[in-house]
Amino acid sequence: MTAEPMARQRRHTLFFLNEIRDMSPVFLDTDVDMAAVLAHRAAQPRRFSVITYVLYTAARVLAAHPDANAAVRGRIRPRIARSAGVHAKVALDKRLGGRRVVLAAVLPDLHDATLDGIQDRVEHYRDGDPERMTEFAGVRALHRxxxxxxxFAFRRTVRPLRGRAERLGTFAVTSLGHRSVDSFHSVGGTxxxxxxxxxxxxxxxxDGRVEVAPLMRLSLAFDHRVIDGAEAADVLTEIKDGLEEWKP
Known part of the structure; x- marks a missing residue:
């Protein structure tokens, strides 16, 4: 067996994982009947991503739960920062410098964004080239x-509470639904x-009979330092209800 240095293109992932070691994650999940979302999606002239529906719904739920839309910093004297807006961090499967990597894009102020507006942002990052996009200039510089x-540069950027919502988002969403993955749990640093x-x-x-429904497993990881299980369960339930009773 031979060993080689970690690829520069994945260093930001290693830096990020080192930074979130203080988190105390707890994991929840539920099944969501996506029939209403799929019916709405099929009736639209534009194709919306499933993640767009989740972002739209989750942003409105988190706006009603400011404690879950917050960030914590510090061990001896921890401080909580609550954001005035709801900003989503979305994980992207991209290629950078010839390597397959995970990059993160922050979509700001989703609490009052339209479905079309969110889809516009999703497509911008989904279709863009991270080798050229200005949004990833900092990551490219970090690799050099x-x-x-x-x-050190990564820590100086992400640790201060001031501006963290804009840099890292107030909640994170990641999807592996395009592959044969029924469920998974991820910790996104929020x-x-x-x-x-x-x-x-x-x-x-x-009603006592068996039917077939299009179900999606939705997981929620929460940082127990910031909120408790009851609050997290409310957030997950309200997102589930919003998707199953879809009304844009």
């Missing part, structure tokens, strides 16, 4: 630094992280 300096699995027809019990 020596590892020690890169880690108080609440949502994980989307695939939508698949599954049997469900309805």
């Amino acid at each position: 630094l020596p590892a020690v300096l890169g880690a 108080t609440v992280t949502l994980g989307l699995g695939r939508i698949a027809d599954r049997p469900v019990a309805v």
